[in-house]
Amino acid sequence: MSTLNVMYSDEMLKQQLNDQGLRFTPQRLKILKIFQSLPRGTHWSAEELHEELLAQAERISLSTVYRTLHIMTRMGILRELELAEEHKHYELNRSPSGQHHHLICVHCNRILEFAEAGVDKIGGKQADAMGYHVLDCQLNLYGVCPDCQNQRH
Amino acid sequence: MSTLNVMYSDEMLKQQLNDQGLRFTPQRLKILKIFQSLPRGTHWSAEELHEELLAQAERISLSTVYRTLHIMTRMGILRELELAEEHKHYELNRSPSGQHHHLICVHCNRILEFAEAGVDKIGGKQADAMGYHVLDCQLNLYGVCPDCQNQRH
DNA sequence: CTTCCAAACGAGAATTTGTTTCATTAAGTC
DNA sequence: GACTTAATGAAACAAATTCTCGTTTGGAAG
Numbered sequence: 415m416s417t418l419n420v421m422y423s424d425e426m427l428k429q430q431l432n433d434q435g436l437r438f439t440p441q442r443l444k445i446l447k448i449f450q451s452l453p454r455g456t457h458w459s460a461e462e463l464h465e466e467l468l469a470q471a472e473r474i475s476l477s478t479v480y481r482t483l484h485i486m487t488r489m490g491i492l493r494e495l496e497l498a499e500e501h502k503h504y505e506l507n508r509s510p511s512g513q514h515h516h517l518i519c520v521h522c523n524r525i526l527e528f529a530e531a532g533v534d535k536i537g538g539k540q541a542d543a544m545g546y547h548v549l550d551c552q553l554n555l556y557g558v559c560p561d562c563q564n565q566r567h
Numbered sequence: 568m569s570t571l572n573v574m575y576s577d578e579m580l581k582q583q584l585n586d587q588g589l590r591f592t593p594q595r596l597k598i599l600k601i602f603q604s605l606p607r608g609t610h611w612s613a614e615e616l617h618e619e620l621l622a623q624a625e626r627i628s629l630s631t632v633y634r635t636l637h638i639m640t641r642m643g644i645l646r647e648l649e650l651a652e653e654h655k656h657y658e659l660n661r662s663p664s665g666q667h668h669h670l671i672c673v674h675c676n677r678i679l680e681f682a683e684a685g686v687d688k689i690g691g692k693q694a695d696a697m698g699y700h701v702l703d704c705q706l707n708l709y710g711v712c713p714d715c716q717n718q719r720h
Numbered sequence: 721c722t723t724c725c726a727a728a729c730g731a732g733a734a735t736t737t738g739t740t741t742c743a744t745t746a747a748g749t750c
Numbered sequence: 751g752a753c754t755t756a757a758t759g760a761a762a763c764a765a766a767t768t769c770t771c772g773t774t775t776g777g778a779a780g
Contacts, residue, residue, distance in 0.1 A: 437747050437756055460738080475759045480738065488673045493709075496649040500767090501737060517694055520641045520702060528693050536685050537708050541670055544679060545713040552707045555690045556646075560698040590727055590776050613767080628730045633767065653738090654766060722780090729774065736767080745758070750751105 422446065422491070430489060441474045445482050449492065449506045455514070455527055457495055457503035490549035497554070498523040507550055509534070515552065519559035572644050572659050575599065583642060594627050598635050602645065602659045608667070608680060610648055610656035643702035650707070651676035660703055662687070668705065672712035 427446055428438035448466060452458070458466070460479050467474045483504050486492040493507040498518045513534055517526040530553065537551040580599055581591035601619060605611070611619070613632050620627045636657050639645040646660040651671050666687055670679040683706065690704040 432748080435756085439747075439757065441758075473759085477739085477760080478758060481757080487709075515693075517697060517699055519699070526697055526699075528697075530689060530693060532689050533686060533706065536683060536689075537706060540668075540681055540683060541708050541710055544670060544681075545716075546670055546672070546679075546708070546710040547716055548708055548710040549673060550709040552709070553686065553690060554705045554707070555694050555699070555701055556640075556703040556705070557694055557699040557701040563698075563700055585777085588727085592728065592776075594729075626730085630731080630768085631729060634728080724779085725777100727774105727776080730772100732770090734767105734769070736765100738763105738765085740763070741761090743759095745756105747756075748754095750753085 422450065427491075434489075436485065441478050442482055442485075444472055444474065445479070446486070446491065449504070452506070454508075455505075457505040459501045459503050461501070463504070493550045493552065495552070497525055509548075509550060513551060515554070517555045517557070519562055520556050521558055521562035521565075524559050524561075572603075572661065575603065575644070580644075587642075589638065594631050595635050595638075597625055597627065598632070599639070599644065602657070605659070607661075608658075610658040612654045612656050614654070616657070646703045646705070648705070650678055662701075662703060666704060668707070670708045670710070672715055673709050674711055674715035674718075677712050677714075 424443060427443060431438050431442070444467070445463065448463065449458075460476065460483055463483070464474070464476050464479045467479070483492065483494070487494045487504070490507055490509070492504045495503045495505065495516070497503065497516055498520070514527045514529050515533065517528060518524070533553045534551045538548055541548045577596060580596060584591050584595070597620070598616065601616065613629065613636055616636075617627070617629050617632045620632070636645065636647070640647045640657070643660055643662070645657045648656045648658065648669070650656065650669055651673075667680045667682050668686065670681060671677070686706045687704045691701055694701040
């Protein structure tokens with residue numbers, strides 16, 4: 415991934431879609447715009463995104479939301495996060511430089527984010543060696559947070 | 568995490584459970600034994616584990632399977648993997664040294680595993696700095712595999 | 721060894737998340 | 751402007767996981 419998806423323009427999206435035989439639709443553009451407008455570190459589930467669309471008086475169906483999230487993940491525009499919450503969350507993919515990772519408490523599900531450039535480098539090297547074209551690199555650390563360690567249980 | 572869960576004995580499991588006010592049951596022991604007997608790299612879903620139990624004429628309900636998998640993940644005995652397959656998979660947690668990571672193709676869902684000691688170190692350092700007690704460290708790389716790059720779409 | 725209480729169990733219902741179907745609309749190409 | 755086919759919306763459907771509840775049983779205490 416070599417583009418900074420925050421500054422993705424309408425035309426760039428159209429181009430990338432058409433290159434793959436996919437179509438540039440108002441729904442897809444709208445969804446991209448919403449993710450671009452979110453503050454860094456915000457990640458939304460399909461439901462949350464759908465609610466926001468309704469709030470903005472956009473009539474986009476839940477099916478379309480799910481379909482679009484998948485496509486944009488496969489295109490490398492979004493990253494799909496599977497953390498402690500029960501459903502998947504999505505956020506703009508800021509690879510390769512601006513990436514952050516997650517530290518999750520297995521007791522209270524608290525999530526901390528942290529930046530770590532080294533991980534992406536190591537990951538990239540590994541993937542290159544196996545001929546993969548990397549879109550996203552996610553490091554998840556699971557453990558017990560300080561509070562839960564004290565509560566002992 | 569400081570124990571190599573492959574050599575976990577009955578007594579160790581009982582102890583660790585009781586320490587947390589949980590009970591040592593035949594079902595929990597049986598499930599641990601099964602994971603210990605699997606070859607490295609094998610990861611099973613709740614369904615698969617349940618089928619294996621039935622095959623071994625163990626009458627353990629699916630509810631109990633799910634409950635046990637959760638508990639053992641929280642105890643650091645198992646790692647919960649969320650890869651491209653549609654449901655969660657579990658395997659013995661071999662932290663801190665024997666860990667492996669995953670490289671997933673977003674097109675065909677092919678998964679490669681690779682070992683990388685450096686990642687665990689970086690992760691451990693980060694977690695320590697924030698006061699977390701690390702149980703597991705997972706690096707997931709998403710990208711396009713060589714085959715899918717050629718098929719262009 | 722018996723008693724007691726709460727944790728864990730099994731069975732099945734219920735919930736939740738995500739996918740599929742299909743008729744209709746509309747993007748992109750000629 | 752017409753044509754082809756991808757994309758959409760609505761609703762049915764499916765699968766995975768959680769919850770409920772009556773019953774069983776681990777383990778602490780006497």
